[in-house]
Amino acid sequence: MKCYYHESKEGVGTCKGCGKSLCKSCIDKYESGLCESCEGKRLKKEEDEVLNQKNELKRQANYNVEVAKKQLKKTIIKSVIFGVIGIFIGADSGNIGNIILFMYLFAALPWGWSFVKNAIDTGEWAFMAVLTNSIWLFVFGVVLKFVLAFLIGIFVMPISIIKAILNFKNAKNVEKDINDL
DSSP states (O other), X not given: OBOSSOTTSBOOEEOTTTOOEEOHHHHHHOTTOOOHHHHHXXXXXXXXXXXXXXXXXXXXXHHHHHHXXXXXXXXXXXXXXXXXXXXXXXXXGOOXXXXXXXXXXXXXXXXXXXXHTTTSOHHHHHHHHHHHTXXXXXXXXXHHHHHHHHHHHHHHHHHHHHHHHHHHHHHHHHHHHHHTO
């Protein structure tokens, strides 16, 4: 058989894709063992797959940025709302130091509460209070939980805010890197 592309040369093999007869130079032209036409189709298919993967990475990066942005907004809003409550409570003292202290303590409260909510189950304290017929045990459990929430929140809040900011920043950097591909 003669080579499909070079009629003056003898075919020494066939294309692995379409079965066309190929000469030695055509077979050696591509490592894939494909003819020119099939190699072009293979490259086009690979390019399409790479483009699809790139588009999927972009979509995922955009999604991650949106999730990080929502988390950052939620973090800031939660702290601001509770901080404003603290300002109103501390404003009664008329002392700017107390106002700032109350603002920080109340801004930190939801962070501490989230941290300790599973550590001290108010339901168990309530159950124990009913069994022992002691409202003081229930009050002690709730007060203890609030005190721990304030104390732990002081440390957890800034860490959580920094983590949310860094998470958003990292998501934006990944998105930029992917879009630059």
